[in-house]
Amino acid sequence: MVAVIGVFGGVVGFGAGWLGRLVLGRVRRGVVAPRLWCEVGVGVAWAAVAVRVAGGMPWWWVGVPLVLGWGGVLLAVCDIRAYRLPDVFTLPAYPVALVLVSVAGLHRPGVWAGALGGGVLLGGAYLLVRVVSPGAMGPGDVKLAGSLGLVVGAVSVGAVLVVLAAAALLTLGAASWLGRGAIPHGPTVLLPAWLVTAFAPWS
Structure with missing residues (x-):
């Protein structure tokens, strides 16, 4: 039964990724993503969330890893392809995060x-890096950090510290593996942030 639910989540996620790829190619400062990048990425993320739901993830939290999985894949693809995180995704993430946290807050003190x-x-740490060393942190990363901090912090403030450390590492x-200093930072912070939300130890 769990496997069936996981496959269902993956199929729905594949479709959501396909739609996301179309959106990414049409929004301002978006990119033309290679075929299947978004589909497979969102499909895997949503399959994992579906399995977690079958394992007892509370309904009031499901929206967080689903939305972060979808938006995170699109942002990561855009950052990898064009070294930018478009405002059309990073700025609306704030009201979306506030709504998701509000729903969770009704059920979890x-x-x-x-x-x-x-x-x-998270937002303050990234802003500080941007001010001290502008070349080390892009403006899109700073805009994204606050909303990521909201949803990760909803799990725990300690989880935010874990995400900070994981993103840096x-x-x-x-950078070491690729042999160059300038690499997109978005994927390296989005992945641990999504993992924290998808595997939050809610009872």
């Missing part, structure tokens, strides 16, 4: 405190 702390922590590792 303490969610709002963690979300606000996470937003300030992944960025350094990718």
Whole structure:
């Protein structure tokens, strides 16, 4: 039964990724994504969420990893292809994150405190890096960080610190492996952020 649910989630995610690829190619400062990049990425993410739902993920949290999985794949593809995170995705992420956190906050005490702390922590850290060393952090990364901090912080502020550390290590590792200093940072922060939300230890 769990396998069937996972396959169903993957199929629906594949379709959502296909739609996302079309959107990504039409929005301002978007990119033409290679065929199947978005479809497979969102399909895998949504299949994992479907399996987690079958395993007991509360309904009031499901929207967070689904939305982050969809938007995160589109942003990661755009960053890999064009080294940018478009405002058309990063700015609307704030009201979307607030709505998702509000739903969770109705069912889980303490969610709002963690979300606000996470937003300030992740957004502030990225803004500080941008101010101190503009070449090390793009403006799109800073705009994305606050909304990511909200949803990750809703899990716990400690999770935000884990995402910060993981993103830094992944960025350094990718730069070393590719043999160049300038690499897109979006994917390296989006992946651990999604993992935290998808595998949050809600009872």
